[in-house]
Amino acid sequence: MGKVTGFMEYERLEEGYEPVTKRVKNYKEFVIGLSEPQAKQQGARCMDCGTPFCNSGCPVNNIIPDFNDLVYQGDWKNAIEVLHSTNNFPDFTGRVCPAPCEAACTLNINDDAVGIKSIEHAIIDRAWAEGWIKPQPATFKTGKKVAVVGSGPAGLAAAQQLARAGHAVTVFEKNDTAGGLLRFGIPDFKFDKSHIDRRVKQMEAEGVVFKTNTMVGELPKGSKVTNWAKDTVSPEQLKKEFDAVLLAGGAEQSRDLPVPGRDLDGIHFAMEFLPMQNRVNAGGKIKDQIMATGKHVIVIGGGDTGSDCVGTSNRHGAASVTQFEVMPQPPEQENKPLVWPYWPLKLRTSSSHEEGCVREFAVSTKAFIEGEGKDKGRIVGLKTVHVEFKDGKFVEIPGTEKEYKADLVLLAMGFVSPVASILESFGVEKDPRGNAKAGVDAQGGYRTSVDKVFAAGDMRRGQSLVVWAIREGRQAARAVDEFLMGSSTLPR
Known part of the structure; x- marks a missing residue:
């Protein structure tokens, strides 16, 4: 604890943003990180608690x-x-x-939490600028081969750990570049893809082989998940050629909204909309790109994916953007004595919301409205009703029906599971939510019901955070290493 009275002397410093008028004209990152003196001052606020709840609040247990x-x-x-030592990719998190971790900060009980994330951001950016991050190839080879299916944060973390343990690791990715939903789901203005590219180069120097444009198994007919792959590898091939297989794909099965008019043109899943813009930003050409330009956009879903749709729509030049959330508006300030150190339910306003968005809470969509004449077959609006949660279900409030104009509707209500056919093609047993059934304790060890096949990240736990994916990838790597070698020195 460098400065005993730091938490009393200094206030929390927030990272800055470029002005809205400037940042909505491009897809570049706009967060202005802390300067060295600001980061030092923010670090001085840490009390070095006897029981640092921030450590347990962090899924990768950073030594904060x-x-x-x-x-x-x-x-x-x-x-x-x-x-x-605990996080392979702090440039992501x-x-x-x-x-x-900040919600769990002891200072957050009655004050503003230490800006842990901004300090992490400052550390990793400084490390790259100083050239401190270099490949760490294994000093010996085990002769064991591991296939990792999926190159999102779980797959990347697992692959790097396994390669450093001396195994020959091959990562299979159906898209043309590595990164999974980290690359194609998160907009560039929140996360520039150069951060993935330099990590991939580091991992290649450590011996990891990336096979992109390669689909493992097959997608079901009618799937809304786009398959960009040119090559296909069967699960049987992987199980035959590798000593262990780790399934680390994303939860790509979007939650649908089966109400009247769902089949009208102009209604799309968020994960149809967002990846297109990321590909265009990377220099790709997309035929019939979904655009919000000049349109009245309705985003259904109040989470991060919905917020990403808002920010992208604003950059397209939408005429208006409205976001629906079926849950009631949460309080602006949580009841800290009641919820600390757990993640609080409170109103969160993202940078995308600040760029222009009407937010509606406790709203349920009853039907999509079809146009007439030249708009026949297309959506022109939707019907809604306010709801309240009673006896375990949503109940409509009479007299609150309303119609909204809409030229483009984006469904961002979360993801229910990984694509089922991937798990089925491996013959992996699924849990009640449709994820791969695999325990995480010493007995489970991320193993699936199929011999030498493991699962981690969204593939195992369902839709979750990048930091949870990194944790699962690291732990699964240790489990695979133990399976192959009998013991492991990799950290959990």
């Missing part, structure tokens, strides 16, 4: 008080060593993690 103190002391090189 230690790197806070190291930043305060100006020892940035050791700070990145401490950060990397320092940008897109919602920071449950």
Whole structure:
């Protein structure tokens, strides 16, 4: 604890944003990170608690008080060593993690939490700028081969850990570039894809082989998940050629809204809309790209994916953007004594909301309205009703029916499971939610019901955070290493 009275002397410093008028004209990152003196001051606020709840609040169990103190002391090189000891990719989490560690910060009981995420962001950016991040190839080879299916944060974390343990790792990705939903689901203005590219280069130097444009198994007919792959590999091939297989794909099965008019043109899943813009930003050409330009956009779903649709629609130049959430509006300030150190339910306003968006709460969509004449077959509006939650279900409130104009509707209500056919093609037993059934304790060890096939990340736990995916990838890597070698020195 570098400064004993720091938490009393200094206020929380927030990272800055570029002005709305400037940032909505492009797809570049717009967060202005802390300067070195600001990061040092923020680190001084850490109390180095006897029981640091931030550590347990963080899914990867970052050793937060230690790197806070190291930043305060100006020892940035050791700070990145401490950060990397628990997190392979702080350049990912320092940008897109919602920071449950800050909700668990002891200072958050009656004050503003330490800006842990902003310190993490500052550490990793400094480390890259100073050239401290280098490949760490294994000093010996085990002769064991591991296939990792999916190159999102879970797959990348697992692949890097396994390669550093000396295994020959091949990552299979159906898209033309690695990154999974991290690359194609999160807009560039929140997360520039160069952060993935330099990690992939690091991993290739560590011996990881990436096979992109390669689909493992087959997608079911009629699936809304786009298959960009040029090659196909069967599960039987992987099980035959590799000593272990780790399924680490994303939860890509979007939750649908089966109400009258759902088949009208102009209604799309968020994951049809968002990846198109990311591909265009990367220099690709998309035929019939879904555009919000000049349209009245309705986003159904109040989470992060919905917020991403809002920000992208604003950059397209939408005439208006409205976001629906079926749950009632949460309080602006949580009841801290009641919920601390857990993740609180409170109103969260994202940077995309600040760029222009009408938010409606406790709204349920009853039907989509079809146009007439030249708009026949297309959506021109939707019918809604306000609801309240009673006796375990949503109940309509009489007299609250309303119609909204809509040229484009984006469904962003979350994801229910991984694509079923992937698990079925491996013969993996599924849990009641449609995910791969695999325990995480010493007995389960991320193993599925199929011999030498493991599962981690969204594939196992369902839709979740990037930081949870990294945790699962790291733990699954240890489980695979133990399976192959009898024991493992990889951290959990």
